[in-house]
Amino acid sequence: MGLTISEKILARHAGRDSVEPGEIVMVDVDVVLANELSAALAIDEFKKIEGAENILRPDSAVFVPDHFTPNKDITTAKLVQRVREFALSQNARWFEVGRAGIEHCVLPQNGIVGPGQVIIGGDSHTTTYGALGAFSTGVGSTDVAVAWAIGKTWLRVPPTFKVTYHGQLQPWVGGKDLILYTIGRITVDGATYMAMEFHGEALAGLPMAGRFTMANMSIEAGAKNGIFHVDDVTREYLASVRHTSYTEYSSDPDAHYEHEIEIDASQIEPQVAFPSIPENARPVSQAGDVKVDQVVIGTCTNGWIEDMREAAQVLRGHHVAPHIRCIVVPGSQEVQRQMVKEGLMEIFMDADCIVSTSTCGPCIGGHMGVLGEYEVCLSTTNRNFVGRMGARTAEIYLANPAVAAATAVAGHIVGPDEVVGRRAAA
Amino acid sequence: METLRGRVWKYGANINTDVIIPGRYCHLTDPQELAKYCMADLDTEFVDKIKPGDIIVAGPNFGCGSSREVAPVSIKASGIGAVVAPSFARIFYRNAINIGFPIFESSDAYDEINEGDEVEIDPDSGTITDLTTGKQYQAKGFPEFLQQIMARGGLRGYAEEVLASRTQA
Numbered sequence: 001m002g003l004t005i006s007e008k009i010l011a012r013h014a015g016r017d018s019v020e021p022g023e024i025v026m027v028d029v030d031v032v033l034a035n036e037l038s039a040a041l042a043i044d045e046f047k048k049i050e051g052a053e054n055i056l057r058p059d060s061a062v063f064v065p066d067h068f069t070p071n072k073d074i075t076t077a078k079l080v081q082r083v084r085e086f087a088l089s090q091n092a093r094w095f096e097v098g099r100a101g102i103e104h105c106v107l108p109q110n111g112i113v114g115p116g117q118v119i120i121g122g123d124s125h126t127t128t129y130g131a132l133g134a135f136s137t138g139v140g141s142t143d144v145a146v147a148w149a150i151g152k153t154w155l156r157v158p159p160t161f162k163v164t165y166h167g168q169l170q171p172w173v174g175g176k177d178l179i180l181y182t183i184g185r186i187t188v189d190g191a192t193y194m195a196m197e198f199h200g201e202a203l204a205g206l207p208m209a210g211r212f213t214m215a216n217m218s219i220e221a222g223a224k225n226g227i228f229h230v231d232d233v234t235r236e237y238l239a240s241v242r243h244t245s246y247t248e249y250s251s252d253p254d255a256h257y258e259h260e261i262e263i264d265a266s267q268i269e270p271q272v273a274f275p276s277i278p279e280n281a282r283p284v285s286q287a288g289d290v291k292v293d294q295v296v297i298g299t300c301t302n303g304w305i306e307d308m309r310e311a312a313q314v315l316r317g318h319h320v321a322p323h324i325r326c327i328v329v330p331g332s333q334e335v336q337r338q339m340v341k342e343g344l345m346e347i348f349m350d351a352d353c354i355v356s357t358s359t360c361g362p363c364i365g366g367h368m369g370v371l372g373e374y375e376v377c378l379s380t381t382n383r384n385f386v387g388r389m390g391a392r393t394a395e396i397y398l399a400n401p402a403v404a405a406a407t408a409v410a411g412h413i414v415g416p417d418e419v420v421g422r423r424a425a426a
Numbered sequence: 427m428e429t430l431r432g433r434v435w436k437y438g439a440n441i442n443t444d445v446i447i448p449g450r451y452c453h454l455t456d457p458q459e460l461a462k463y464c465m466a467d468l469d470t471e472f473v474d475k476i477k478p479g480d481i482i483v484a485g486p487n488f489g490c491g492s493s494r495e496v497a498p499v500s501i502k503a504s505g506i507g508a509v510v511a512p513s514f515a516r517i518f519y520r521n522a523i524n525i526g527f528p529i530f531e532s533s534d535a536y537d538e539i540n541e542g543d544e545v546e547i548d549p550d551s552g553t554i555t556d557l558t559t560g561k562q563y564q565a566k567g568f569p570e571f572l573q574q575i576m577a578r579g580g581l582r583g584y585a586e587e588v589l590a591s592r593t594q595a
Contacts, residue, residue, distance in 0.1 A: 041496065052585065140525075145582075146582070224516055364449030388444045
């Protein structure tokens with residue numbers, strides 16, 4: 001029997017010809033990612049490992065302080081200091097504030113991640129890099145520490161869940177809508193322990209931004225990893241970030257899939273996930289009358305330049321509704337630089353948005369846009385759990401950047417056509 | 427391993443790591459500090475009402491969401507002896523095993539055990555006994571490799587063996 005792309009990558013990294021779903025393998029790890037939170041705990045654990053003095057392969061260890069940075073208070077400043085000292089003393093790759101951004105945008109943009117790799121990270125959205133044809137998954141801090149020490153990690157080979165998207169996408173529909181729709185259909189544990197493998201002609205024209213968003217949120221269906229095959233869109237992106245040496249893997253025609261679903265993507269309209277679980281997805285036209293207090297556009301899930309362009313396209317010439325705060329969070333310093341070059345900063349500022357520095361802050365209720373009691377937020381981030389962005393009583397809706405921009409203008413949840421059309425008519 | 431025994435606190439499906447230990451406390455690394463905020467956004471009375479050794483019985487996909495290892499760390503430090511659920515989200519599952527915190531997969535136990543029941547668990551066999559009702563449940567077994575990790579008290583012991591063998595080689 002043939003193998004899936006995930007099985008092939010794991011077999012290669014286990015030094016084997018093949019692997020089977022369910023078995024546990026020790027695999028070589030190409031990249032070990034940690035942010036300041038997962039790193040802090042991992043450093044404590046690493047220091048307890050007898051016989052481990054140095055990171056085995058320092059160039060494979062990447063540190064991106066992004067969750068509470070720029071430091072929100074003295075406690076987090078001390079935490080980042082501790083992680084910085086460790087990373088620099090180990091000659092690992094340290095991405096300082098001002099030269100980086102949010103980890104899941106920083107790694108691809110610096111050419112660190114690419115096809116065929118095994119990547120683990122102390123952050124659940126490490127699944128993002130599957131968009132480039134890598135096997136990439138989130139782990140805890142002890143896993144990070146052990147991978148630093150021995151260069152390997154244990155993985156249970158996941159069975160694969162194949163999702164195929166047919167047809168042509170409607171206007172304003174992108175990766176966020178496809179993944180929210182899919183999670184709505186299979187639920188938040190529909191792919192638990194599994195590899196989600198994305199296929200179909202509807203994805204052929206999808207830019208890397210949309211693919212990163214889909215792979216990023218495969219974890220919200222419980223998946224171990226989300227993975228795309230390499231095509232010309234991927235190759236072009238990799239060339240642009242100077243990631244030139246890689247191996248492309250692909251699933252065999254007779255590979256075994258645990259589950260397969262086919263989705264007519266041409267029928268999907270922009271989606272909104274209602275509180276407080278990402279599977280509560282419904283079409284924006286059926287959102288009803290939901291007033292919001294805050295809109296967040298960006299972060300690791302929709303913080304790419306394509307996302308910023310989409311939001312700006314809707315916001316251009318409009319103002320954010322008077323009672324609303326609209327916070328734009330570019331995924332990285334590089335995205336922000338490009339926003340300046342393309343004049344997007346001006347569009348956002350003219351529309352009365354605040355453009356924040358790159359940080360996970362608002363998405364985790366950390367800083368830079370924390371929600372108060374009973375506030376309602378529509379966000380392009382990836383989780384709408386109770387308390388995620390602030391107060392327990394606050395409610396979070398998830399959507400794509402165009403819906404978020406339109407909602408900021410209207411003051412309640414609407415699709416982009418209602419705002420863009422309004423300007424055309426005026 | 428020692429027998430676990432305690433009173434049951436019951437929760438529903440998809441208990442995510444954000445409610446187990448909210449993001450605003452994730453900069454903490456001291457287990458005792460983390461224990462103070464365990465379940466902060468799920469059950470504000472949790473830390474006051476539980477006693478050491480008590481057992482959480484919850485619905486499917488326990489621990490979904492973030493990779494934060496502080497989630498099982500805070501539960502362990504709060505004094506909870508084990509979590510029983512039909513299934514665990516995968517990162518929570520590996521984190522629990524890696525830090526040596528007992529978890530048990532059983533659908534029947536979730537369906538039938540009530541809050542407040544006194545429950546006893548034999549970690550070696552995976553037998554869960556509801557002392558209040560007298561019923562017994564068998565948790566799913568762990569793969570051999572994971573049993574080895576658990577027997578060493580977590581993943582660290584495994585790493586130390588690998589490093590020691592490399593030094594000798």
